[in-house]
Structures are given as structure tokens and as C-alpha cells.
Amino acid sequence: MTLNPADAAFRSRLSADLPDEVFRPVEARYLEEPRGRYAGAQALLAQPRTTGEVATLIRHAGEAGVGVIPYGGGTGLVGGQIASEGTAPLILSLERMNKVRDVFPDENVLIAEAGVILADVQAAADAADRLFPLSLAAEGTARIGGNLATNAGGTGVLRYGNARDLCLGLEAVLPDGQIWNGLTRLRKNNTGYDLRHLLIGAEGTLGVITAAALKLFPKPARSGTALLVVDSPRAALDLLSLARAQLGEMVSAFELMHRQGFEFLTETGLDVRLPFDTAPEWCVLIDVGLSGDLNPEAALEALFVAANEAGIVPDGIVAQNETQAAAFWKVREMLPEANRRIGSVSSHDVSVPLSAIPEFIRKGGDAIAGIGEFRINCFGHVGDGNLHYNVFPTPGKSRADHENQRPAIKAAIHDLIHEMGGSISAEHGIGRLKVEDLEHYGDPAKLSAMRAIKAALDPKGIMNPGAVLRA
Amino acid sequence: MTLNPADAAFRSRLSADLPDEVFRPVEARYLEEPRGRYAGAQALLAQPRTTGEVATLIRHAGEAGVGVIPYGGGTGLVGGQIASEGTAPLILSLERMNKVRDVFPDENVLIAEAGVILADVQAAADAADRLFPLSLAAEGTARIGGNLATNAGGTGVLRYGNARDLCLGLEAVLPDGQIWNGLTRLRKNNTGYDLRHLLIGAEGTLGVITAAALKLFPKPARSGTALLVVDSPRAALDLLSLARAQLGEMVSAFELMHRQGFEFLTETGLDVRLPFDTAPEWCVLIDVGLSGDLNPEAALEALFVAANEAGIVPDGIVAQNETQAAAFWKVREMLPEANRRIGSVSSHDVSVPLSAIPEFIRKGGDAIAGIGEFRINCFGHVGDGNLHYNVFPTPGKSRADHENQRPAIKAAIHDLIHEMGGSISAEHGIGRLKVEDLEHYGDPAKLSAMRAIKAALDPKGIMNPGAVLRA
Incomplete structure (x- = not known):
């Protein structure tokens, strides 16, 4: 699909329906990501304040065939938030939609807009004597919409589940600009296909989450x-x-x-x-x-x-x-x-069935040793079968000294994971970093279903083009 | 979409790829359902023994444009298992795929084929000193594939969640006959769209679940x-x-x-x-x-x-x-x-936000009293906001005496539920009974996304035609 640039002509079409204050200059932070692997170029930045404004932006982008990059806290580790190739996109930052709309302590429910910072969701729950258990290193910067779009994990998954398990309902703008009012506080609701779980983990490729009904829990005494x-x-x-x-x-x-x-x-x-x-x-x-x-x-x-x-x-x-x-x-x-600070040669966010962890660690070490001399820091959420398996240079050497070995390391670990029935992306998602890995290791029937769903909901391919699936 | 009958010609095409013992005469039980509202007519019955046989059946049905009715334990309450209209379908019963394939007590995982009876899943978990917490009245007959296809609820939801929350992975045959090997035991796996949650609750309209990796729990001491x-x-x-x-x-x-x-x-x-x-x-x-x-x-x-x-x-x-x-x-x-035994005039499987329950019960009673003299039995899973709100005749009267009032009762309760942000089907699903209700009360953006997904994955409309969405 060929997309058109978010250029001056597009900007002026948007002006017909949106005030100037929705648009801001693109600061460098929108074009960078934590690991420095992706860098964006030209883009138009919009910071809508309401769901209606998000819908207007998406509708215009669809009409003009302009790509849309939903942007939360920018803390993703797989380049899902940075369009580094292709024509200038519309960066749609949710940061001004940052209100906790409501808290229902008796129901253990909190309604947050997509741009609320995760730590602020936690604080709002705490103020109501409740627990919102999603917890991860980037919680002071990451925003809940991005956490949901990427189905974030973290340290509370063992007891409380992933981000998707903490969500009762969503409000979202679909690729055709329609607003889905799915912001239910219900614990049981069997009325058709579960769009919520389809959007969660789709990394912004099937629509933009604008608000969520989140599950709270009693605080442990x-x-x-x-x-x-x-x-x-x-x-x-x-x-x-x-x-x-x-x-x-x-x-x-x-x-x-x-x-x-x-x-x-x-x-x-x-x-x-x-x-x-x-x-x-x-x-x-x-x-x-x-x-x-x-x-x-x-x-x-x-x-x-x-x-x-x-x-x-x-x-x-x-x-x-x-x-x-x-x-x-x-x-x-x-x-x-x-x-x-040490600088990894290759990092792997993987999971295996729980009982396969010892075998994976042993075989992984053997495989890396067969490639060269490295240091391995393997740590993580072992209760979930999720390990951060990171390979580093020996003292005196640097990441740059091993550039040519990275593909072999990555392939060795991912092949092993695949053989053992594991996942090549346990919690960080696919983004732009692992699109080829997904094509290589993914189940063919699942991939063809994913492509059919993407084409059905986003026929012009405007939503986060190039993330998860090849554009 | 016009479908073709599962007639002698279709049967003989199947014979090329499948042995005779896959097919059985259609006993009456396949054409009836618990509440007696739907009755099937002619059909071809297949009882495949393997996932491969299911795939072969679906592939042929797709090529021939024959409707497929996936059949589990037959305990559904909304007619999802009975095609009462249209041309003769292929009834695809999973009852012979009834093996617990594996139990991993250390991982709290059990792998069951779709045709395992729910009580047998519970027993297999118990034998491994674990708990499978899905529990409902029909557990001695219902099969786990159907429980997942309908996202069953029951009495354990408050603590352990609905059927979808108890599933780590699925194996399924998609409408094009491809087998999706998604039978993962992983707790974390962020590799693309969550097909699992799309198939769960889709009531067999997007594919047939053939096996599932289920979550077990430590037994409470x-x-x-x-x-x-x-x-x-x-x-x-x-x-x-x-x-x-x-x-x-x-x-x-x-x-x-x-x-x-x-x-x-x-x-x-x-x-x-x-x-x-x-x-x-x-x-x-x-x-x-x-x-x-x-x-x-x-x-x-x-x-x-x-x-x-x-x-x-x-x-x-x-x-x-x-x-x-x-x-x-x-x-x-x-x-x-x-x-x-009393015989309800109208039954409602509804949910509302937890704190709205008292108001719903009060207003519901007022609305029914405005229609006539009835007895109301309101009971259920109040911790989930899920009530079975059933309206009965007074002593001496019968269901038949109130036939003409049923639409008004149903509309009054569903309108009230809708107004209060509730669900017109909390745990029983849409089936064939509530297709019009879903069209009437459902979110338009969600409905259009559902139709797009159905058309993309099942372009000929062979999978459980007329359930959830109008055929």
C-alpha cells in the first residue's frame, strides 16, 4: 500500500475541522526510542484532547491515505512507536488525554484515558485504597494506552496477569474513524466478538485506544x-x-x-x-x-x-x-x-513453558559459547516463564566488536526458543524490530488470519504501518 | 450468502478423504436444545477423531459452500448449536475428540481436546492435585470446546474469571481449513493479534476449537x-x-x-x-x-x-x-x-455494573408490574454483576397465558439494562436467540468491525451460519 505524506496540504485539510492548538512542533523525543535503534524523520504531530478529535484525525488520515503512528509514553523497546521508513506520518500523541475519568472503588474499576501515565493510574487506585497491579520499569513515563496496545507485562503478571487481563472495556477509534464505545465496567458480557482483546496487543495497527476501564484489586493487607x-x-x-x-x-x-x-x-x-x-x-x-x-x-x-x-x-x-x-x-x-551501561550485543525477551526453563538456560549457554566468548545476563519473571536473556561482550570489548556475530546469536536463541515451544517476544511485542522474526517463526494459519483481519479493518493500511505486519 | 445442502453428493465427496466411521446417523439429541425453542431438521453428522479430520471436513464444506454447525455438549441456552432454518448443514460433533492430552502440574497447565466433558477436565485437574475452576450447572454434559466457544461463566468467575481467562492457548481449524497450532503453555506471548480471544466467545462462527491449553490453580488448602x-x-x-x-x-x-x-x-x-x-x-x-x-x-x-x-x-x-x-x-x-418446572414467561441473563444492581432490581420490578401480574425470580452471580432475572406466571397461570406479553417484558428489561450500561447476554452468549437484540443494542462500530472480521475470515459464511451475526 502506498501512503501519502502528512504534508502541508494534509495539514490544511485538517485545519478545516480542528483548531491549531491540536498541532505542535515535532520535538526530537517523538523521533527517538530508548534503545536508539530507530529514528523517525519528518512527521506531523497532533495532540488531540478528546476522543472526537482523535476520530477526526483518523478519518482525515484515512481519506488522505496518510499513515498514523499512535504515540503513548514512547517507552516501547521494539520500535513500534517510530516510523523510520517511508513517507512522513501523522504522529498521534495521546498525552493530553490524561484524565482519570472515574473511580468506582466498590466495583474495583477505574476509567482512565489512554494518555494517563501508568504511575498515575497506580496512584489513583491507591488513593481509593485499591491496587492497580500493572508494574514495570518504565511506569513513570509509559502511558496506559500504550501499555494496553502492547499488552505490557512486568513484575505483577504471576498473580494478576498481563495488561490484557486487567482491562474490562475499551473506548477506541477504529481505522475508519468510527468511535467504538466499549467502555464497559462489566465482568461478564458475552455479546459478540471480543474487540477489546483484538485491539490489546495489536500495537496500534487496528485502531487507537482512547480510554480503558481497568480492573482494580483489594490491596493485600x-x-x-x-x-x-x-x-x-x-x-x-x-x-x-x-x-x-x-x-x-x-x-x-x-x-x-x-x-x-x-x-x-x-x-x-x-x-x-x-x-x-x-x-x-x-x-x-x-x-x-x-x-x-x-x-x-x-x-x-x-x-x-x-x-x-x-x-x-x-x-x-x-x-x-x-x-x-x-x-x-x-x-x-x-x-x-x-x-x-555495559551495552548488550544481543537482547532477547523470551518465554518458554515453565518446566523448560532449566533446559533453555543450559542449551542457550552452550549455543552462545559455540559462537564466541560472551557474558550472559539471564534474569526475569521466572514465575511466568519469561526471561530477559541478554548477551554481552567480555570486559575490554564492546558491542561494536561483535556486530557481525549478532545475527548468529539472535538466530541461535530464537531457534532454540521456537524448538522448545516458546515465544520470541514474551512481553515487549513485535513493533518494527521483530516483523521478520514473526514471519519466520509465526504459525502460518495465524499469520494469514492476522493479515486478513488487518486488511478487513484497515484496508488502506494507515494504522501504524509497518508495525507487527509488513506494510 | 446462499449455502448448499449437506446432501448425498457432498457426502460422497467427503468419502474420498474420510472413512465411513467418521459419519453417524443424526440422533434426535443433535436437533434439540435444552429450552426447546429451536429444532433442527435434516443434517449430516460427522464425529471426527482428529484435528486433521476436522480440517478435512471444514475444507470440503468450504469448497462445497456447505454450512458447518460445531457441536459440543449441546447444553447452550441460546440456540447456537441448532440450525433451525436454511439448508441442511454438516453437524460437526467434537465428542470423539475427548482426550486429556497432557497435564503439567508444575506449570499449572492441562491440555484437553475440545470434546472433553467439563467435569472430566475438573477431575483430571483434581487427580493432579490442582483446581480447574470453571464450574456451572451443565458441567456433567457440556464439553470444554463449547465452554470456550461461548466463553462460559458460572460460579467461579468472581475469583478465577470466565472461560477465556482460563485459557492459555488454542488449537483450531479456521474457516479456510487451515489448522492453527496455537496450543501454547506460555503465560506471556506478545507475538501478534490474539486469535485465541477472538475465537473464544465467537460461538463457532470464526472456526472450530479442537483443543485448548487450560490454566490450573493450586487447590485452596x-x-x-x-x-x-x-x-x-x-x-x-x-x-x-x-x-x-x-x-x-x-x-x-x-x-x-x-x-x-x-x-x-x-x-x-x-x-x-x-x-x-x-x-x-x-x-x-x-x-x-x-x-x-x-x-x-x-x-x-x-x-x-x-x-x-x-x-x-x-x-x-x-x-x-x-x-x-x-x-x-x-x-x-x-x-x-x-x-x-414453573415455566418462565421470559428469562434474562443480564449484567450491570456492580453498583447498579439495586437500582436495576427496583426499576426492573416496577417495569414488570406495569405490564401485568407476574412472579420474579432474580438470582445469580451477584459478585460479577450477573443476574438471572426470570419472569414467571402467578399460580394457576402458565407460560402460554402470557405469550403476547413476552415481547414487552423482554424489551422492558433489555431497554433498562442497556440504559444502565449493562449487557443483554452476560454469560450465555448470542447464539441464534439474541441476534436481533445484538443488532438493536450493540455498538454500531463494534458490529461493523465484527461483520468485517467475519467476512475476512469466513468469506463464504460457512461457519455456524446465522449464529451471532445474521447469515
Whole structure:
């Protein structure tokens, strides 16, 4: 599909229906993304204030055949927010649609516009004595519309699910400019195809989410955190089973970390450290949120004792207060920054069936060793089978020294993941970075259904062209 | 779209690729449904044994332009399983694809073919010391493929979600005969549009589900049940808030019942009764499933005391053992049978936002009283905002005496539901019964997107023609 540029002629057509203040100069931040792999060029920037204005913009873009890039917080890691090729698009930023429209504490529902920053959604829930459990590193910048469009994951998935599981209803503008009023607060509603789940995870290629009805949860009465040393990834899984047997769904987070990450923290001068004399090879950061009168420290101590007796956990510390818990989490949260400073040769956001994790880590290490000498920092949301498997140069070398090996590394990891029934994009999505990977590894029947749906809902191909599916 | 009959010529084309034992005579049960509103006529019945055979059947039906009716347990209440009009279809029963393919207790995953009876899924999970929480009246007959195709609800939704929330992956045959191998056990997988959620709830109109990867849960260590009297629906909601504040997500079921239902049990000679001397106007059946060392009787006693002190619950009984708990549940479970015996004039499976329930019940009663003299049995999954709002004749009258008032009753309730932001089909789906209602009350943008998706994936309109969308 050939698209037309968002040029002066297009701008003047928009002027007939929209006031000047909807348009802003395109600052550099709209043309960059966190990993610096994609850079946009010319574009027209619109910052609509209402759903009606979004609909007007989309309708004009459709009539003129101009591409539309929906823009949330810009924190995506796969280039879904940057059109780096082709004709100048309309960047449609939702940042001025940033109101929490309503909170219904008795219903455990919050209605937010797409441009509300994730941390502000969390704060609004907290103010109503409720929990909005979506939590991820970029929460101070990411906006809820983007979180939903990409079906964001994060550290709360084990207990509360992905972004899609936290959404009851959507308001969205479809590619033909129609507004879908699907902003229901209902827990049960079986009236036709689930457009909500189709738009969630479609990364803006089937329409623009303008608002969402989000699920809130009772706040756990008390929370607790522990850092438990495990001998191996297998032991981490055994610990997870034990934790669930003892604590059911009250296990809120279960994060695996490797010594390589702790060494990176030191190497890059980040002032966070583990509360162990010697950094363990593997450890697990576990959070529990308990109801009623349960005591989290006692529950975690009981888990620690049982795991120790079972030979799974040789060492560990249960946080005795919130400050200590925050210090443990700080280590986990700084790992991505340490990784950034070291500079990965290749990063992989992958998942495998839970029980296949030890085999994946072993075979992955062997495959990388066969390609060259590298350091591997493998960490992540092990309770969800989701690992961030990142490959780094050895000390003294840099990312640039290994440019020619990157394709082999990526292929080795993705082939292994595919063989093991895993996903080449567990939580970051496809964006523009993994379009070819999806074509290569994706199920052919699914891909042809996706293309048919895209063509049916967006026949001119204006919505986020080139993301998810080849334009 | 004009379809061709599944006639002798079609049957002989199928014979080229499929053995005779795939085909069986069409017994009466395939042409009937529980409420007796729809009756099928001529049809060809196939009972494929493998996904490959399903694909072959669908491919031939597509080539010949023959309609396909996917058939599970036949327990649907909206006629989705019966083609009562038009040319003879191919009935595609999944009943011989009834294997639990695999159970992964450590991953909390079970892989079942579409034809496994829901109770057998529950039993297989139980045998692995896990819980599959989908639970509904028809579980001894309904098959998991149909439960997923209709996004079944039931009594476990409050804690564990609808059928769609319990599914990690699907295997399905799409309308073009392609097999989609989406049977993933992954908790996180952001690789393109979510076909799974599109097929779930599509009632067989976009393809046939042949197998599913289902989520299991740790069994609650101990469960408890209480029957608490409330003065009003508003008090029931206050009790729900209190229960959640005290017990978080451990509240597993929260069912509202009305005196009318208890009177129907007596009137129809069903030998179940409430453990109260005088039947209360409203009461709530509450189930909790607790982790760790928590004592369910103590937790429910504490809830009862707190609710009594708050003036919400004047009376109640906490079950002291499983026999007593089962007796409480028996009352709830027999309500549909009592309703059937009385014979409703009009039944409504509706939902509203939780806080709107008292207003809906009040206004609904007023609206019905304005039409004539009726008895209303309003009961259901109040924790989900889902009520079964059924209107009955007064003693001495029958359903037949009110035939001419049914449209007015239905319109009054559905108009009210629509006004209040509710759903005209909370858990039973659209089937053939509510196609016009969906056209009338559905969001126009959503409907046009649904039609575009149907046309894109099933251009000949062979899949369950006339269900959900007009053929």
C-alpha cells in the first residue's frame, strides 16, 4: 500500500475541522526510542484532547491515505512507536488525554484515558485504597494506552496477569474513524466478538485506544519480600512450587537474578548491592501480599525453612521492614540500567513453558559459547516463564566488536526458543524490530488470519504501518 | 450468502478423504436444545477423531459452500448449536475428540481436546492435585470446546474469571481449513493479534476449537461456605465489599438468592430447603477457599460477626462441615430446575455494573408490574454483576397465558439494562436467540468491525451460519 505524506496540504485539510492548538512542533523525543535503534524523520504531530478529535484525525488520515503512528509514553523497546521508513506520518500523541475519568472503588474499576501515565493510574487506585497491579520499569513515563496496545507485562503478571487481563472495556477509534464505545465496567458480557482483546496487543495497527476501564484489586493487607539463594534454575522452579503450595495465589512476584547482573551493577558503578557477602550464582526475589491477619514475615520464614530443609535454598534473607524490601527490589530494578551501561550485543525477551526453563538456560549457554566468548545476563519473571536473556561482550570489548556475530546469536536463541515451544517476544511485542522474526517463526494459519483481519479493518493500511505486519 | 445442502453428493465427496466411521446417523439429541425453542431438521453428522479430520471436513464444506454447525455438549441456552432454518448443514460433533492430552502440574497447565466433558477436565485437574475452576450447572454434559466457544461463566468467575481467562492457548481449524497450532503453555506471548480471544466467545462462527491449553490453580488448602441473610441487594453489595476487605481474592463464590426461588422449590416438589425457619427475602451463598493455615469456619464467623455488627446481616449460618456446605449449594443448584418446572414467561441473563444492581432490581420490578401480574425470580452471580432475572406466571397461570406479553417484558428489561450500561447476554452468549437484540443494542462500530472480521475470515459464511451475526 502506498501512503501519502502528512504534508502541508494534509495539514490544511485538517485545519478545516480542528483548531491549531491540536498541532505542535515535532520535538526530537517523538523521533527517538530508548534503545536508539530507530529514528523517525519528518512527521506531523497532533495532540488531540478528546476522543472526537482523535476520530477526526483518523478519518482525515484515512481519506488522505496518510499513515498514523499512535504515540503513548514512547517507552516501547521494539520500535513500534517510530516510523523510520517511508513517507512522513501523522504522529498521534495521546498525552493530553490524561484524565482519570472515574473511580468506582466498590466495583474495583477505574476509567482512565489512554494518555494517563501508568504511575498515575497506580496512584489513583491507591488513593481509593485499591491496587492497580500493572508494574514495570518504565511506569513513570509509559502511558496506559500504550501499555494496553502492547499488552505490557512486568513484575505483577504471576498473580494478576498481563495488561490484557486487567482491562474490562475499551473506548477506541477504529481505522475508519468510527468511535467504538466499549467502555464497559462489566465482568461478564458475552455479546459478540471480543474487540477489546483484538485491539490489546495489536500495537496500534487496528485502531487507537482512547480510554480503558481497568480492573482494580483489594490491596493485600500486608506484604513481604524475601531474597532466597537457589543452586540452579531448577531449584528456583521447585521453590516456586513450594511457595504456591504454601501460599496459593498470594505469591505476587517471583524474579530470578544471576550473578552476572550483580557484577554488572558493580562494574558500571551503580551503587546498589546484595545483602550477601559473596554474590550467589542464582537467587530469587519473592514478594507475597497476604490477606486477613496473615503475617508476611512469618509466612516467608516458614517458606525459607521448608525450602532449606528440602535442600532447595541454602541461604536467604527475609526483609524485616519496608526499607529492606525496597533495597532488595532496587537491585532488581537497576539491572536493566546496568545492562544498558555495559551495552548488550544481543537482547532477547523470551518465554518458554515453565518446566523448560532449566533446559533453555543450559542449551542457550552452550549455543552462545559455540559462537564466541560472551557474558550472559539471564534474569526475569521466572514465575511466568519469561526471561530477559541478554548477551554481552567480555570486559575490554564492546558491542561494536561483535556486530557481525549478532545475527548468529539472535538466530541461535530464537531457534532454540521456537524448538522448545516458546515465544520470541514474551512481553515487549513485535513493533518494527521483530516483523521478520514473526514471519519466520509465526504459525502460518495465524499469520494469514492476522493479515486478513488487518486488511478487513484497515484496508488502506494507515494504522501504524509497518508495525507487527509488513506494510 | 446462499449455502448448499449437506446432501448425498457432498457426502460422497467427503468419502474420498474420510472413512465411513467418521459419519453417524443424526440422533434426535443433535436437533434439540435444552429450552426447546429451536429444532433442527435434516443434517449430516460427522464425529471426527482428529484435528486433521476436522480440517478435512471444514475444507470440503468450504469448497462445497456447505454450512458447518460445531457441536459440543449441546447444553447452550441460546440456540447456537441448532440450525433451525436454511439448508441442511454438516453437524460437526467434537465428542470423539475427548482426550486429556497432557497435564503439567508444575506449570499449572492441562491440555484437553475440545470434546472433553467439563467435569472430566475438573477431575483430571483434581487427580493432579490442582483446581480447574470453571464450574456451572451443565458441567456433567457440556464439553470444554463449547465452554470456550461461548466463553462460559458460572460460579467461579468472581475469583478465577470466565472461560477465556482460563485459557492459555488454542488449537483450531479456521474457516479456510487451515489448522492453527496455537496450543501454547506460555503465560506471556506478545507475538501478534490474539486469535485465541477472538475465537473464544465467537460461538463457532470464526472456526472450530479442537483443543485448548487450560490454566490450573493450586487447590485452596481449605474451603468454607456460609449462607448469610441480607435485607436487600444493597446490603449484599456491602457484604461483598466487607468480605473482600477481610479475605481479598479468597472469596470464591458470592451468589444472591431470592425467596421466590425457595418458594418455587417447594411448589415444584423439589426436596431441598433452606436451613431457616422462615425463608428470608434475600440471602447470599458465599464460598471461600483459603491458603496456608487459615481456618475457613473462623474466617466466615468473623465475617458474619462484622457484617452483623455493621447492620448488614441479621441472620446466617456458617457450614460446619462439607455435608452442610453441599446442602447449602444444593439449594442454589436446584433453582434452575425449579424455574424450568414453573415455566418462565421470559428469562434474562443480564449484567450491570456492580453498583447498579439495586437500582436495576427496583426499576426492573416496577417495569414488570406495569405490564401485568407476574412472579420474579432474580438470582445469580451477584459478585460479577450477573443476574438471572426470570419472569414467571402467578399460580394457576402458565407460560402460554402470557405469550403476547413476552415481547414487552423482554424489551422492558433489555431497554433498562442497556440504559444502565449493562449487557443483554452476560454469560450465555448470542447464539441464534439474541441476534436481533445484538443488532438493536450493540455498538454500531463494534458490529461493523465484527461483520468485517467475519467476512475476512469466513468469506463464504460457512461457519455456524446465522449464529451471532445474521447469515
